[in-house]
Structures are given as structure tokens and as C-alpha cells.
Amino acid sequence: MRSSADLIGLRYARANLLIGPGGEAAALYRLPDVTYPLLSVADKWGVQGQLEALAHAVQGDFSLWRLSRGLTADRYAATGGTGLAPLLEQHREAIGRLDARRPETYLAVALNTGSSRRLGGAVLEAADRVRARVFSLAAPKVAAPISGRELAQLAESEALLSERLGGVIGLRRATTRELEWLLRRGPLRGVGEPDLDQLWQPDALVIHPADDEETDAETLYEPLGWDLWRLPAAAVLEDPDEPPSLRVDADEGTGFQAFLALGPLADEPVFPGPATELLSAPLDALPFAVDAVVHARWLGNREALGQVRKRIVDAEQSYRDQLESSHGPAWRADDDRTLAREYEQVLQSGARPPMLYASIGLAVAAETREVLERRIEMLRTQFGDIELHRPRGLQEALFFDHLPRADGGRVRDYVQQLTAEQFGAMVPTATTTVGDRDGLYLGYTPAGVRRPVLYDAEAPSRESRASAVMIAGTLGSGKTVAAQLITHAALLRGSVVVDFDPKPDHGWTNLPDLHDRVGVLELTGAEGQEGRLDPMAIGLEDLREELTVSYLLELLRDPPASWEHAIARAVRDVTRDVTREGGRTTRAVLVRLRELDAPAAAEVADALEVIADVGLARLGFGTAAATEELVQRQLTTIRTPGLTLPEPGVSRETYTRAERISVATLSLVAALALRLVSNDRSRHKVVLLDEAWFLLASSQGRAVINRLVRLARAYNATVLLVTQRLDDVEEIRDLVGTWLIFGQDADSEATHALELLGVEPSPARVAMLRGARAGRCIMRDLQGRVAEVQVDCPDSGLLEAFNTTPRTRSDAEGGERS
Numbered sequence: 164m165r166s167s168a169d170l171i172g173l174r175y176a177r178a179n180l181l182i183g184p185g186g187e188a189a190a191l192y193r194l195p196d197v198t199y200p201l202l203s204v205a206d207k208w209g210v211q212g213q214l215e216a217l218a219h220a221v222q223g224d225f226s227l228w229r230l231s232r233g234l235t236a237d238r239y240a241a242t243g244g245t246g247l248a249p250l251l252e253q254h255r256e257a258i259g260r261l262d263a264r265r266p267e268t269y270l271a272v273a274l275n276t277g278s279s280r281r282l283g284g285a286v287l288e289a290a291d292r293v294r295a296r297v298f299s300l301a302a303p304k305v306a307a308p309i310s311g312r313e314l315a316q317l318a319e320s321e322a323l324l325s326e327r328l329g330g331v332i333g334l335r336r337a338t339t340r341e342l343e344w345l346l347r348r349g350p351l352r353g354v355g356e357p358d359l360d361q362l363w364q365p366d367a368l369v370i371h372p373a374d375d376e377e378t379d380a381e382t383l384y385e386p387l388g389w390d391l392w393r394l395p396a397a398a399v400l401e402d403p404d405e406p407p408s409l410r411v412d413a414d415e416g417t418g419f420q421a422f423l424a425l426g427p428l429a430d431e432p433v434f435p436g437p438a439t440e441l442l443s444a445p446l447d448a449l450p451f452a453v454d455a456v457v458h459a460r461w462l463g464n465r466e467a468l469g470q471v472r473k474r475i476v477d478a479e480q481s482y483r484d485q486l487e488s489s490h491g492p493a494w495r496a497d498d499d500r501t502l503a504r505e506y507e508q509v510l511q512s513g514a515r516p517p518m519l520y521a522s523i524g525l526a527v528a529a530e531t532r533e534v535l536e537r538r539i540e541m542l543r544t545q546f547g548d549i550e551l552h553r554p555r556g557l558q559e560a561l562f563f564d565h566l567p568r569a570d571g572g573r574v575r576d577y578v579q580q581l582t583a584e585q586f587g588a589m590v591p592t593a594t595t596t597v598g599d600r601d602g603l604y605l606g607y608t609p610a611g612v613r614r615p616v617l618y619d620a621e622a623p624s625r626e627s628r629a630s631a632v633m634i635a636g637t638l639g640s641g642k643t644v645a646a647q648l649i650t651h652a653a654l655l656r657g658s659v660v661v662d663f664d665p666k667p668d669h670g671w672t673n674l675p676d677l678h679d680r681v682g683v684l685e686l687t688g689a690e691g692q693e694g695r696l697d698p699m700a701i702g703l704e705d706l707r708e709e710l711t712v713s714y715l716l717e718l719l720r721d722p723p724a725s726w727e728h729a730i731a732r733a734v735r736d737v738t739r740d741v742t743r744e745g746g747r748t749t750r751a752v753l754v755r756l757r758e759l760d761a762p763a764a765a766e767v768a769d770a771l772e773v774i775a776d777v778g779l780a781r782l783g784f785g786t787a788a789a790t791e792e793l794v795q796r797q798l799t800t801i802r803t804p805g806l807t808l809p810e811p812g813v814s815r816e817t818y819t820r821a822e823r824i825s826v827a828t829l830s831l832v833a834a835l836a837l838r839l840v841s842n843d844r845s846r847h848k849v850v851l852l853d854e855a856w857f858l859l860a861s862s863q864g865r866a867v868i869n870r871l872v873r874l875a876r877a878y879n880a881t882v883l884l885v886t887q888r889l890d891d892v893e894e895i896r897d898l899v900g901t902w903l904i905f906g907q908d909a910d911s912e913a914t915h916a917l918e919l920l921g922v923e924p925s926p927a928r929v930a931m932l933r934g935a936r937a938g939r940c941i942m943r944d945l946q947g948r949v950a951e952v953q954v955d956c957p958d959s960g961l962l963e964a965f966n967t968t969p970r971t972r973s974d975a976e977g978g979e980r981s
Contacts, residue, residue: 170563171346171391171392171395171563171566171568172184172187172563172566172567172568172569172570172572172573173388173391173392173566173567173568173569174306174386174388174391175309175365175367175384175386175388175391176339176342176365176391177314177365178318178336178339179191179192179321179336179337179338179342180274180314180317180318180321181271181567181568181569182309182317182386182569183568183569183570184306185306185570186306187273187569187570187571188273188274188317188569189225189226189271189272189273189274189569190271190272190274190321190324190325190336191269191270191271191336191337191342191567192269192270192271192272192325192328192334192335192336192337193267193268193269193270193334193335193336193337193341194227194268194269194270194332194334194591194592195332195333195334195592196265196266196267196268196592196593196594196596197210197590197592197593197594198594198595198596198597198948198949198950199443199590199593199594199595200447200593200595200610200950200951201920201922201928201941201949201950201951202922202923202949203921203922203923204435204923207434207435207590208434208435210587210590210592210593211434211435211584211587211588211590212587213331213332213587214332214586214587214589214590214591214592215516215583215584215586215587215588216331216332216587217270217328217331217332217587218461218516218517218519218583218586218587219331219516219517219583220327220328220330220331221272221328221461222327222461222463222517223272223273223274223275223461224272224273224459224460224461224571225270225271225272225273225459225461225571226270226271226456226457226458226459226567226568226571226572227268227269227270227271227456227457227459227591228268228269228271228345228454228455228456228565228567229266229267229268229442229443229446229454229455229456229591229592230266230267230268230269230345230348230454231264231265231266231267231452231453231454231612232264232265232266232267232344232348232356233263233264233355233356233452234258234263234264234265234614234615247655247656250603250652250655250958253957253958254603254604254957256957257604257615257955257957258604258615261607261613261614261615262450262451262452262612262613262614263613263614263615264452264612264614265594265596265614266446266447266594266596268591268592269337269341269345269567270334271567271568271569272324272328273569273571274317274320274321274324275320308370308383308384308385309367309383309384309385309386310381310382310383310384311381311382311383311384312381314384339363339364339365340359340363342567343359343360343363343394344357344359345566345567346391346394346395346566346567347359347394347395349395349397349562349565349566350395350396350397350399350411350413350415350418351413351415351416351418352411352418352420352454352526352528353418353419353420353527353528353529353530353535354413354415354416354417354418354528354530355415355416357415363390364390365386365387365390365391366386366387366390367384367385367386367387368384368385368386368387369382369383369384370382370383370384370385395563395566397411397412397413397414398411398412398413399411399412399559399562400412401555401556401558401559403555405532406421406536406553407421407553407554407555407556407558408420408421408532408535408558409421409422409558409559409562411562416530417530418528418529418530419528419529419530419531419532419535420526420527420528420535420558420562421526421527421528421535421539421553421558422524422525422526422527422553422557422558422561422562422565423524423525423526423527423539423542423551423552423553424522424523424524424525424551424552424554424561424574424576424577425441425522425523425524425525425546425549425550425551425552425577425579426549426550426551426552426577427549427550427579428441428549428579428581428585429548429549432588434588435588437545438547439585439588439589440588440589440590440593441523441546441549441589442455442457442523442589442590442591442593443589443590443591443592443593443594444590444593445542445545445546446545447593447594447595447610447611447612448545448610448611449538449541449542449545449611449612450611450612450613451527451529451538451612452528452612453525453526453527453542454525454526454565455523455524455525455526455591456523456524456526456564456565456572457521457522457523457524457586457591458521458522458524458564458571458572459519459520459521459571459581459586460519460520460521460571460578461517461519462517462518462519462520463517464515464516464517464518516582516583516584517583518580518581518582519580519581519582519583519586520578520579520580520581521578521579521580521581521586522572522574522575522576522577522578522579523577524561524564524565524574524577525542525551526561526562526565527539527542539553552577554576557574557576560573560574561574595608595610595611595612595614595950595951596608596614596948596950597616597942597943597944597948597949597950597952598615598616598617598618598942598944598952599617599618599619599622599944599945600617601617601619602617602618602619602620602622603617603618603619603652603656604616604617604955604957605617605618605645605648605649605952605954605955606938606952606953606954606955607952607953607955608950608951608952608953609939609951609952609953610951616942616952618649618652618901620649620652620653620656620658620847620849620881621653621656621658621847621879621881622945623876623881623900623901623945624847624876624879624880624881626945627876628876628900628945629872629876629897629898629899629900629945630872630875630876630880630881630882630900631868631872631875631881631882631883631884631895631898631899631900631901632649632881632882632883632884632899632900632901632902632903633884633886633892633899633901633902633903633904634646634883634884634885634886634903634905635885635886635887635888635889635892635902635903635904635905635916636887636904636905636906636907636935636940637887637905637906637907637908637912638887639906639936640905640906640907640935640936640937640940641905641906641936641937641938641939641940641954642885642903642905642940643668643669643853643885643965643967644938644954644956644962644965644966644967645903645905645938645940645954646851646853646883646885647669647670647851647965648954648956648961648965649849649883650662650849650851650883651961651965653847653849653881654677654680654797654798654849656847657846657847658846658847658848658849659797659798659839659840659843659846659847659848659849660797660798660799660848660849660850660851661798661799661801661835661836661839661840661848661849661850661851662798662799662800662801662850662851662853663800663801663832663833663836663850663851663852663853664800664801664802664803664853665802665803665806665808665829665832665853665854666804666806666853666854666967667800667802667803667804668967669800669851669853669965669967670964670965670966670967671798671800672800673963673964674961674964677798680796680797680798681796681797681798681800682796682798682799682800683800683802684799684800684801684802685802685804686779686782686801686802686803686805686828686832687779687803687804687805688777688778688779688780688781688782688805692781692782693781693782693784693785693786694748694749694750694781694782694783694784694785694786695782695785696782696783696828696831696832696834696835697748697749697782697783697784697785698710698711698714698749698783698831698834699711699737699738699747699748699749699751699752699785700747700748700785701831701834701835701838702834702838703834703837703838703841703874706834706837706870707738707747708734708735708738709866710830710831710834710867711734711738711749711752712727712730712731712734713830713866713867714749714783714827714830714831715730715734715749715752715771716730717823717826717827717830718771718774718780718783718823718824718827719767719770719771719774719823720818720820720823721816722767723763725761725763726763726766726767726770728763729756729759729761729763729764729767730752730756730767732759732764733752733753733755733756733759733764734752736755737751737752737755748784748785748786749775749783749784749785750775750784750785750786753768753771753772753775753784756768756771774820774824777824778805778821778824779803779805779806779821779824779825779828780824782828782831783827783828783831799839801832801835801836803825803828803832805825806825806828806829807819807821807822807824807825808822808825808826808854808857809822809825809826809857815860825857826857826860829854829857829858830858830867832852833852833858833867833868833871834867836850836852836871837867837870837871837874837875840874840875840878840880841874841878842878844877844878844879845879846879847879847880847881848875848878848879848880848881849880849881849882849883850871850875850880850881850882850883851883851885852868852882852883852884852885853885854885854886854887855868855884855885855886856886856887856888856891859884859886859888859891859892859895860888860890860891865891865894865895868882868884868895868898869895869898872895872898873898884899889904889912889915889916889919890915892919893919896919900945901942901943901944901945902919902920902941902942902943903940903941903942903952903954904916904917904919904920904932904940904941904942904943905935905936905938905939905940906932906933906934906935906936906939906940907932907933907935908933909933910929910933913928913929913932913933914929916932916941917929917932917941920941920943920949921943921947921949922941922949931951938953938954938955938956939951939952939953939954940952940953940954
């Protein structure tokens with residue numbers, strides 16, 4: 164009767180070392196995920212080459228598991244201020260409707276300590292009395308204890324392996340907690356996620372040498388294997404009257420699992436493509452999780468060449484025998500000759516690759532047999548012409564082969580030859596994962612398994628990363644709603660928010676729960692508004708001169724160089740003359756211009772005085788009596804209903820005077836936002852700048868954005884730049900940490916947007932971005948991962964409040980628009 168250790172292939176685990184019942188030893192690692200679908204062809208080949216190099220570097224037998232970890236609704240957590248609980252509950256409900264799973268890839272590589280003996284095999288050869296006493300009491304079939312010396316040798320071997328593999332791919336050692344999850348989740352596949360024990364670790368009986376023993380006696384470790392065996396413990400039954408599958412009865416629930424093995428692979432599949440990406444593409448295309456395992460025996464190049472040449476001889480002999488027969492050679496005999504020689508050429512290439520004898524298994528699970536069978540049919544459809552074997556009588560053995568083990572698996576019935584290149588082309592580390600590991604629910608990845616996307620507005624400041632978020636898209640694409648959802652979540656977590664609403668159409672005042680948190684700063688050209696945005700008053704100390712000069716020049720149509728010089732001189736004089744009567748204001752700059760002995764100074768003073776007393780321009784021209792009004796609420800929304808903004812793409816030379824004043828006022832609002840976020844670095848801030856393309860369209864505006872973003876990161880703030888245009892983003896792209904690109908109107912705009920994201924603008928991707936609406940976008944996160952995302956607001960009331968799309972009376976009567 165097989166023991167539990169034989170079934171699960173583990174006797175002991177220490178750190179990331181796995182030790183089998185027969186003395187086998189392996190090191191367990193976690194491989195990094197790669198957000199794959201939107202990579203360029205060149206980058207996909209780079210991922211393939213890295214995995215191929217890994218297959219070279221292991222230099223030993225290995226097993227690889229691609230498993231799905233669930234983010235269940237009750238595990239979704241976030242911290243924040245008062246009022247966050249209702250939002251979290253809505254997010255949990257939304258996540259509960261998704262198959263919220265993320266793939267994780269683990270690699271176990273066999274360790275060779277340089278000894279021909281199995282682990283523990285030399286114990287009985289030692290001449291010390293401690294060992295003799297221990298084994299005289301042990302039954303012959305009981306495995307020998309593990310000596311401290313052998314564990315040290317394994318640790319040394321693992322350190323060399325880790326260094327070698329780390330030079331190829333950015334793996335890390337698996338943790339004890341990950342091992343616990345890997346063992347516990349097996350019986351719960353298709354049912355739920357296991358509850359982990361924070362204090363769990365594999366235990367062993369430590370046998371110290373007695374005080375009167377010889378000094379060369381060493382400490383022994385007798386593993387208490389039940390610490391490992393009990394984790395995947397469950398009643399497993401294969402019903403002969405049902406299709407090959409298992410009924411798994413665990414304490415947490417009952418589920419049904421089926422295990423399949425891949426048959427021969429296609430001879431000449433095209434990479435990149437689903438025919439080669441067998442451990443990612445077909446699995447990610449399904450709306451449910453499928454686990455995969457590869458158990459590979461590794462043969463070095465010399466040994467592999469010997470076996471292939473023997474196969475060539477056998478194939479040639481078979482071909483000659485059939486040629487001399489009355490029936491002639493079969494087509495398969497000639498095909499075998501060709502394939503064997505092609506494989507010999509591969510092994511003789513300059514890279515001298517190894518050869519793999521590998522079996523590839525898949526695990527499908529469901530809560531009922533009916534759902535299980537439907538899922539298996541869907542899985543077969545995804546794999547097309549590749550046969551998926553479903554062996555009866557081997558289901559239990561395959562169940563245990565999908566658990567972490569040190570012996571490379573027990574089922575050898577479906578082994579086939581693989582090249583290192585084929586292994587790399589399967590891209591088992593590929594995923595659609597995007598977003599932050601922690602944070603609040605923003606949406607989900609729409610293709611295949613719908614995985615939740617989380618966004619943490621505080622991450623850039625915490626990780627010293629670029630803090631700007633670029634949110635771009637055409638009218639009606641959902642960009643402004645997404646910006647408000649991000650801001651709303653940050654607000655409920657306790658962030659201070661400065662919201663610039665130039666149209667105005669943001670929905671903060673539509674939310675009764677925020678009534679006492681929202682302060683509205685209405686900026687108009689009415690009487691009594693003078694100096695509310697005076698650049699000499701609101702600008703930071705080291706930015707006032709530049710800000711004031713830029714503002715005054717922006718008000719003028721094509722000012723000559725002499726006017727520019729006069730303005731710069733007058734601003735400099737006022738800024739640096741702290742004793743000047745009237746204080747430091749733009750009105751004082753006009754006075755100083757008239758004091759300058761230059762005709763150009765008087766001319767520009769006349770031009771500015773005419774503008775200063777009209778409409779929105781009053782905001783920028785203050786007097787000594789003018790005071791700043793900064794609303795002291797958690798959310799300050801700044802509205803400028805008097806703005807007359809030009810259409811996107813219109814040349815500045817054609818701006819009307821009202822448009823020039825409006826664009827100039829935008830730079831003052833950005834400066835005010837910078838002033839507001841410069842206080843209290845301990846508290847996170849969010850600055851939402853809608854219609855930011857007006858700032859980006861000028862050098863002065865880009866300078867303000869540059870300064871705002873750079874200082875915002877230092878002051879623990881995140882800047883959301885919402886724009887319809889991306890033409891002027893190139894100069895500040897390095898300041899943007901997160902991108903959300905929504906639908907675009909033209910092929911050229913979609914192409915440019917994809918290039919900014921680092922995505923190859925293929926015709927299919929351009930068409931996809933042109934057709935994206937209603938919150939569909941492409942996201943590039945802080946880690947540089949790019950994937951398609953559907954922004955999701957589970958609260959219909961919140962979505963209605965933030966909806967900026969104009970609605971007709973019939974829309975209002977008919978309910979929420981789709």
C-alpha cells in the first residue's frame with residue numbers, strides 16, 4: 164500500500180527545498196508573470212527566448228505548474244476613511260460576479276549535490292553510535308533521517324542553482340506560505356480558495372547527539388510528514404460509471420475534477436500564435452480557470468544527440484525494410500526519417516540545446532459533473548487539433564502529479580519529446596494581469612477569464628514612481644467618468660482632492676453623501692472676482708516670475724519680442740522689490756511697465772489694461788486688497804463656467820481674445836492646484852485636471868504640468884490629466900506613470916496612442932481602439948504592463964451622477980443609458 168508521502172511526492176520541505184520520500188530533492192521557485200497579449204511580436208519573441216534560455220540553464224529535470232489563485236470577494240480588502248465601507252461592499256459584489264483568478268507559475272528543479280547517493284543513503288555508513296541507535300529501532304522500510312550535513316549540501320546546491328537561473332529570468336524563491344497554498348488548494352480546485360494558517364511550517368523531529376557521543380556526530384532531522392500530507396487530504400473517488408473524473412470531498416465542500424494529458428503537438432506551428440502558446444493562449448481564452456503542469460526530464464545536448472542518432476539509424480532501417488517489402492514504404496516511415504534528421508540539425512546548432520522528455524497535463528474543475536463536462540468540451544475546442552487524453556484509472560495519480568513534488572511526477576504514459584524552443588513558445592508565464600496588487604476595484608480584463616483590475620492612487624508616491632495618470636479619449640468614450648471614479652475612491656480613503664472642472668460637468672454636488680466634504684470655488688468674470696487667481700499671489704515662491712510672465716504673454720496675440728522683454732523686466736522688478744507700494748500683484752506689474760523708459764513698455768501696458776478689466780481676465784489681475792480664497796474642504800472643485808475653450812487641434816494663431824484668456828486662465832488653475840497640494844506631505848492628495856490638452860498645447864502649459872507632476876510626487880499627490888488629444892504628450896511621457904487610453908476617433912490618433920503605450924499598432928489593435936467606448940480602454944500600469952480593461956462602476960447611482968454625456972428628455976424618462 165502506497166504511503167501518503169509516495170502519493171504527494173513530498174516527505175519534507177525546508178525554505179524552498181522539497182525533499183521526496185525516496186530522497187529526491189528539488190528547489191521551488193516562483194516565476195514572474197508577463198502581461199502578454201498586447202506585446203509586440205519582437206517582445207513576444209523576447210519572452211520566448213527567455214523561457215528557452217531557462218530550459219537551457221536548469222541543467223536538470225524540472226516540473227512547472229501554472230495555477231490560478233482566486234481573489235474572492237471576501238478577501239478583497241482596502242483601508243481608508245469613514246464612508247468607504249459601502250463602496251467596498253459594492254466592489255465585493257462586483258468581484259464576486261467575476262471569475263477573479265490570476266495565474267501563478269512555479270518551477271521545481273531537481274538538485275544534484277554531487278553525490279551518487281540518494282539523500283540519506285549514506286546515513287547507515289556512518290560509524291557513530293547515535294545513528295546506530297536510531298536505526299536499530301527503525302523498521303527496514305522507514306526512510307532514514309536527514310542529516311544536517313545533507314541539508315547544508317542541498318542549500319549550497321540550491322544557492323548555485325538560484326544564481327544561475329537568476330541570470331536568465333527574474334525568478335524568486337517560493338515561500339513557505341506559497342507552498343502551503345499549493346498543497347491546500349488541490350482538493351478545493353473549482354470549489355473555492357483555501358484558508359491559510361499564518362503559523363504553518365513543515366516540522367521535523369530534531370535528533371541531537373548525546374553529550375557522551377563522539378564529537379563528529381551530527382544532528383539528524385526526522386520529518387513529521389503529516390504536516391505536509393494533511394494539507395491536500397480529501398476523499399478522492401473515480402466513479403467507473405461516469406466519464407473519467409474524480410469526486411473530491413474536502414472539509415470545505417465537494418467538487419469534481421478531471422485531468423487530461425496533451426497528445427502530440429503540431430509539427431510546424433507558427434509563433435507567436437495560439438498553436439504554440441499552449442500553456443497560456445487557450446487557457447486565458449476560457450471563462451474559467453484551468454491548471455497546467457509540465458514534468459520534464461532534461462537531457463544534455465551530447466546525450467540527446469546520441470539518442471536522436473540512434474533513432475535516425477532505426478528510422479533508416481525501418482524505411483529500407485519497408486522499401487524491400489511488396490507494399491513499399493509507408494508515408495510515416497519517410498516522415499520519421501525527415502523529422503529525426505531535422506531534430507539532429509536542431510541539436511547541432513550553435514546553442515547546443517538540451518532535449519526534454521515531457522508530459523503536459525491539464526486540470527479542469529467544477530462544482531457539478533454537468534458543468535465539468537461542458538468545460539471540458541470548451542477546453543477541447545480551444546486546443547483544436549491537439550488531442551487531449553482523458554485516461555480512466557489514472558485520474559487519482561494525475562491529481563497528485565498536479566501537487567508540488569520533488570520527483571518529477573509518477574505518470575509517464577504521455578511523455579513526448581520537446582525542444583527548449585517549443586517549451587519557451589508555450590509561454591506559461593503569460594497573463595492578462597494589469598493594475599496594482601493592492602488598491603480599489605477599477606474594472607476587469609474583458610477577454611477570457613475576467614480578472615479584476617485594482618488601482619492604488621497612493622502607490623506612485625509610496626514607491627517613488629511617476630505620479631501622473633494620463634486619461635485620454637474622444638468624447639463619450641468614458642474617460643471623464645473613469646477619472647471621477649478614481650478620484651471618488653481616493654476621496655473615500657481620506658485623500659484631499661483638488662478638482663478642476665472647466666465645463667463644468669463633474670458630478671460631485673450630485674452625491675448627497677459628500678455634501679459636507681465638497682467645496683465649490685466658482686471662478687467667473689463677474690464684478691468682485693479681481694485677483695482670485697493672481698499669479699503673483701497663488702504661485703509658489705520660485706515659480707511666480709515664470710508663471711506671471713507666461714500668463715501675461717498668453718493673453719496677447721503674437722506679442723513682439725520687445726513686449727516680451729518689457730513684461731519680463733517689469734515682473735522681475737516687482738517680484739524682487741519687497742518694499743514696493745501696492746505689494747506684489749499683476750496690477751503692480753502694469754504700474755511698473757509705465758515706469759519703464761521704453762515705448763514698448765507703455766504699449767504693452769495699454770494692451771494689458773484693456774484686457775484686465777474684461778471678463779475672466781479680472782481673475783488674474785489683483786490689487787493689494789485682493790485675498791486668496793482657498794476652500795478648506797476635503798474636495799475643492801474649481802469651476803470656470805466662463806471659459807471659452809477652442810476646439811482641439813485649432814492653431815493658436817486663430818484663437819479669439821476670449822479663447823486666449825480662457826487658455827491662459829487654465830495655467831493659473833494648474834498653479835492654484837500646485838499651491839493646494841504643497842501642504843501636509845503626510846496626507847495623500849489627488850489633482851484632477853480635466854481638459855488638460857490646453858495646457859499641454861503650449862510650452863508654458865507643459866512647464867506648469869511638468870512642475871505640478873514633479874512636485875506632486877514629492878508632496879504625496881497623484882495628478883490625473885484628462886485630455887481629448889495626445890499630440891502634445893511626447894515631451895512629458897516620462898512623467899506619466901499610469902495610462903488609460905480610451906476610444907479614439909481616427910486611425911492616426913489610435914496609432915499614436917498605441918505607440919505612446921509601447922504597443923505595436925497593428926490594424927486589428929487600431930480598429931479595436933477606434934471602436935472602444937463605454938469605459939473600454941487600454942491600461943498601462945506602474946510596472947509597464949499593458950492590457951485591455953473595462954472600467955466598471957457597480958453603483959448605478961454613482962455612475963449616473965458622474966455621467967457627463969448630455970441626455971435628452973426621452974433618455975431621462977427611459978432610465979440609464981447603456
